[in-house]
Amino acid sequence: MRSFQSTPVDMPDKLRVRRWLTTIWPFLLEYRGRVIGAMICLLLAKLASVVMPFLLKYQVDHLDAAGTIGENWWAAFPLLLLLAYGTVRFMTVFAGELRDLLFGRVAERVMRRMSLALFRHLHSLSLSFHLDRQTGALQRDIERGTNGISFLMRFLIFNILPTFLELGLVIVLLLINYPPVFAGITLVAVVLYVGYSVKVTEWRTRHVREANQMDSSTHARALDSLLNYETVKYFTAEERESADYDGSLARWEKARRMNRLSLFTLNSGQALIISVAMACMLMSAAHYVLIGEMTLGDFTLVNAFMFQLFLPLNFLGFVYREIKASVANIERMFVLLDIETDVPDNATKGLNVTRGEVVFDRVGFDYGNGRQVLNELSFSVPAGKTLALVGGSGAGKSTITRLLFRFYDVASGQIRIDGQLITDVSQASLRQALGIVPQDTVLFNDTLRNNLLYACPDASEADLQDVVQMASLDRLVAENPAGLETVVGERGLKLSGGEKQRIAIARMLLKRPAIMVFDEATSSLDSETERSIMKEIRRVSEGHTALIIAHRLSTVVDADEIAVLENGQIAERGNHRELLAKNGRYAALWQAQQASGEVD
Structure with missing residues (x-):
């Protein structure tokens, strides 16, 4: 480029x-x-x-x-x-x-x-x-x-x-x-x-x-x-x-x-x-x-x-x-x-999601600075199941999200959805099938309503009110005289970090994608709101393929599987009880967060 x-x-x-x-x-x-x-x-x-x-x-x-x-x-x-x-x-x-x-x-x-x-x-x-x-x-x-x-x-x-x-x-x-x-x-x-x-x-x-x-x-x-x-x-x-x-x-x-x-x-x-x-x-x-x-x-x-x-x-x-x-x-x-893009979109075939299985097959990636972020990474998210990725900062968790959305192309290996290479389908169809709640939510300088409808402009008022309730946004809407017509300010600066994240969750829920990605989705929320939203996330993601990237382990204990990412590879994998029983890297993270009060 x-x-x-x-x-x-x-x-x-x-x-x-x-x-x-x-x-x-x-x-x-x-x-x-x-x-x-x-x-x-x-x-x-x-x-x-x-x-x-x-x-x-x-x-x-x-x-x-x-x-x-x-x-x-x-x-x-x-x-x-x-x-x-x-x-x-x-x-x-x-x-x-x-x-x-x-x-x-x-x-x-x-x-x-x-x-x-x-x-x-x-x-x-x-x-x-x-x-x-x-x-x-x-x-x-x-x-x-x-x-x-x-x-x-x-x-x-x-x-x-x-x-x-x-x-x-x-x-x-x-x-x-x-x-x-x-x-x-x-x-x-x-x-x-x-x-x-x-x-x-x-x-x-x-x-x-x-x-x-x-x-x-x-x-x-x-x-x-x-x-x-x-x-x-x-x-x-x-x-x-x-x-x-x-x-x-x-x-x-x-x-x-x-x-x-x-x-x-x-x-x-x-x-x-x-x-x-x-x-x-x-x-x-x-x-x-x-x-x-x-x-x-x-x-x-x-x-x-x-x-x-x-x-x-x-x-x-x-x-x-x-x-x-x-x-x-x-x-x-x-x-x-x-200027030419690093990720060309030459495919005309659309992604056909029938089950929603996601597979990372020996994926290698670096950002061009010589540091290998992912190294022969392999894992799968079975259709209709929830996989949580946990690990320390710099382990490559957010990089996985960027590769899945094809913001970057892998240096080696393959990423497949229902057996289809994501490089063989159009980027528009790929991202239409994916929904995300990002770690850093940036909003448009527009109303609450329009920021929510950005995910689905044709959504009905009933659907809009439903996701407002599900994401615990009803209090924010009630406290503002303008309600859903409240302007959030440039990049959402008039709202708190937790409020912005709840809007991002509601926006993703309104889209109802086949595959859901939660990238540190509750990192800015208090414990009570976090429990409420995680309950709704589990309800909405039931039957959907979901990838949860988290630092706070209390948010992923109910995941079907948890994978511990370390040095660009999967170090451990299993459910919460299995990983605690192994007394390995996950157990060490759990104990450290218990000591600091991050988990109940």
């Missing part, structure tokens, strides 16, 4: 832009009629803008030739020329606005499609990516990336190419109608302007990219600190957090300062080239007027062409800078799309 943090971004710009356009092109074809209409409006606007200086020239020449007419001024009044000039100017603006109206929906649809594609892709990536990610930086990369795509589409298609088209038309018209010096000055100015803009913008883009990186890093640092607000308070680390944040801001400030200096260099150089070119053009035009080879109308036309020419040219400099900035913005978004 390509690393999110270290993916190289040294792909040549032309290849990068070509790849992006290839990605975006199918979305553009959804509204090909609007795209064609926008292109027609674009051509009309550019042709109208080239015609305007000629209409202005004819007006000036007509008025100059008319001289002083006196009372009969109206006879020489260029009404048709003035009306034509106004109409053409209106058409220039109207065609541009109509173009934006037609293409606006196309751009918004592309942004929607790209955002959805990235959102789905992020959900398809493996757990290892999400454990390494920085949520704040990731959010900024996505936000800037979608905005950059919109800018790239609008301005690359409707400003860069049309500007060069207009430049070509102007140079040809000047060459045909006037001495070559005018076309020559225009051509030299354009070449110098574009060359200078490209060279300086290449230098400037490095600072734009660095400023964006510092912005993402600063945002991620602040978000991480705020999400861990309680931890900061526990350790009175406010000043340390502020100092670290200020350090990130200082690096961002330096990057922005270089960004601003590079912008000053670029704008000043462009302005100098434009000013010198316009001065040379006007001096040449004045010379030809004085020697009688050009009229005042021609002088006005050249002047109008210069303003009309260098206005889009100056805008071209802005667009090029912004396109380079957009390239720097969206490259991270496409890097995300390039």
Whole structure:
């Protein structure tokens, strides 16, 4: 898998832009009629803008030739020329606005499609990516990336190419109608302007990219600190957090300062080239007027062409800078799309659960750090039975859950459900058959009702009330005036650990899966509530295959079988009485927890 943090971004710009356009092109074809209409409006606007200086020239020449007419001024009044000039100017603006109206929906649809594609892709990536990610930086990369795509589409298609088209038309018209010096000055100015803009913008883009990186890093640092607000308070680390944040801001400030200096260099150089070119053009035009080879109308036309020419040219400099900035913005978004999951989901066959037997057959696994977590692990959970996995911290209990849900793939061995390899079935069908109560329950910033219904959106109100009772949530619901409409806060921070775990239990019960997994499901509950919930868990899991991962042994004494996990292997296996009689590892754990008061 390509690393999110270290993916190289040294792909040549032309290849990068070509790849992006290839990605975006199918979305553009959804509204090909609007795209064609926008292109027609674009051509009309550019042709109208080239015609305007000629209409202005004819007006000036007509008025100059008319001289002083006196009372009969109206006879020489260029009404048709003035009306034509106004109409053409209106058409220039109207065609541009109509173009934006037609293409606006196309751009918004592309942004929607790209955002959805990235959102789905992020959900398809493996757990290892999400454990390494920085949520704040990731959010900024996505936000800037979608905005950059919109800018790239609008301005690359409707400003860069049309500007060069207009430049070509102007140079040809000047060459045909006037001495070559005018076309020559225009051509030299354009070449110098574009060359200078490209060279300086290449230098400037490095600072734009660095400023964006510092912005993402600063945002991620602040978000991480705020999400861990309680931890900061526990350790009175406010000043340390502020100092670290200020350090990130200082690096961002330096990057922005270089960004601003590079912008000053670029704008000043462009302005100098434009000013010198316009001065040379006007001096040449004045010379030809004085020697009688050009009229005042021609002088006005050249002047109008210069303003009309260098206005889009100056805008071209802005667009090029912004396109380079957009390239720097969206490259991270496409890097995300390039990341491949460690756990590919290529199977189309669904899991067919008839009995619910789970088998781990000589499973080996490590997290890539050289430490073997599971070593030739073999065990089975018979259909309709409950197996409890117990052991010390780091024994690999939670890893078994992650492998069963296929958050990771095994390094060796096999995992089968009813004889079917879990790698041969789709991940969606696998996880649909499994239900879990995790050790660390994270809730959405939504109501109690919606957090419960997340497991089964179509559940009835009766089913919802049933699981509320079963998970002992009725007291929490009764104590809150809003009842099930109570908002739980970001990540469920408004609730206690026990309340969050009861919600997780109710959510799993509402799903009623074929195979149930309880990963430290009662670790945050008091003894009385624990007994009540374990009683309900035993009732609901009766007849279902259940895997209970537990630290507190009192929660698993009624399990059909208990397996003691040690050093990635099964050290002992049997029911509670059998394991106590063996006086082995399980008995030692039981005695230690009795001494500490963890079991009755």
